[in-house]
Amino acid sequence: MLAAQDLYCCPRLPEAGIAQHLQLKGWKLILAAQDGPAQTSPSAGLQGQVGLVWLDEPSSPWLERSLQCLRGLRSPGPIQWVGVLPRQALEQSVWRELVINHLRDHQTHPLSCEALDHMLASAQRRACLLQGGGALTLVDDDLGMIGQSPAMAGLRHQIRKVALVDAPVLISGESGSGKELAAQAIHKQSRRATGAFVAVNCAAIAPALIQSELFGHERGSFTGATSGRAGLIEAAAGGTLFLDEIGDLALELQTNLLRFLQEHTIQKVGSSRTLQVDARVIAASHIDLASAVGTGRFREDLFYRLSVLPLHLPPLRERLSDIPALARHFLRTSLAGLSHTQVEGFSQDALSALLAHPWPGNVRELQNRMRRAVVMADQRLISAADLGLPGPQHDAALALDAARCLAEREAIEVALGRADQNITHAARLLGVSRMTLYRLRQKHGLGDYPIAA
Secondary structure, eight states, X not given: OOSOXXXXXXXXXXXXXXXXXXXXXXEEEEXXXXXSSBSSOOOOOSSOEEEEEEOSXXXXXXXXXXXXXXXXXXXXXXXXXXXXXXXXXXXXXXXXXXXXXXXXXEEESSOOHHHHHHHHHHHHHHHHHHTTSOGGGTBOTTTOOBOOSHHHHHHHHHHHHHTTSOXXXXXXXXXXXXXXXXXXXXXXXXXXXXXXXXXXXXXXXXXXXXXXXXXXXXXXXXXXXXXXXXXXXXXXXXXXXXXXXXXXXXXXXXXXXXXXHHHSEEOOBTOOOOEEOOOEEEEEESSOHHHHHHTTSSOHHHHHHHTTEEEEOXXXXXXXXXXXXXXXXXXXXXXXXXOSOOOOEEOHHHHHHHHHOOOTTHHHHHHHHHHHHHHHOOSSEEOTTTTTOOOHHHHXXXXXXXXXXXXXHHHHHXXXXXXXXXXXXXXXXXXXXXXXXXXXXXXXXXXXXXOOO
């Protein structure tokens, strides 16, 4: 163990000699309080969470306290509990039920330090497995974006490039695909990271109020304006202004926004003065703004001002290999704060259903289904029914097709990696023609790679 790892203990800490041995092995012993939370807040670390029920005598008060701790303590990931109990405890039905229902493994007194180390190491491996190997394998350190698919790798590369300059960015992508998350990543990587990130949903503000909300107003400029107010653009000075659903902005306000992009000045409602504001603009839309320009719903000049640096977010169905990692991440966040659940992972039918679903709501839909599942699940492993999705028995052909699609995509990724993205060499490794590999690459949304003879 390279760094200290939390070990939650209830109903008491191990005896002094055992405690010292565990500390030397790298465990940080935390006594879980009777009302659920530990004396020290659960760690937000990346390793699996492990708990130890240490019992010297099987008394009723110890039983009540143990059950309260086991049901009430919730860390960033599911805790794997093991126990060390006296032999007479297992002769009582109440303690046997506790062991059966709550503990992954158990030993009886007396036991060797070696046996205890082995049991805790096994529990830690199980916890890490259920957490998907730790958050570092799922979440990019700098950007906080989950997934290792080629589509996400390409997106990360683009984000880091556009973050180096101050030009406007236009993010396109389906609803729920994570456009605001991408905008936040750009902001955090830019020189404006210490400034404000102001997000505005242009579709959520009433048309009569949006000009005042964006540009601010002076006192007495309209009925109810009893005092002056700075707008959201001014609030983003020195930072980033994120305009979500920019396609829903009224045409007259598009003119005012164009002026701000051109001159970096705004004029408050009811004021004749202009105000200089230094804020970077990132806009996003789930509709095709180029088509909206063609139908007259969006100004052409504003479109070109905004799309200096275009960024497209792939829908979830085009990065199937990221779904298990995303699901594990949302499982951990959904479990945080819940005390009455035994959920700790996914059944095989749930994973098959996740891969077979078309995800019209993208990542947002996946997050909502995970929230539903942790509430509905009665077992340790979430089922397809808990997710509100048809299981393999309802749509086995679809699940099989999804699995084949994922396997095909992964094979292509591996071949391209071994061939250093050389199409000809990758096609030879796969035993297909170059044209077939081109078509497969397009089918799975694997981007453009150098063509070599």
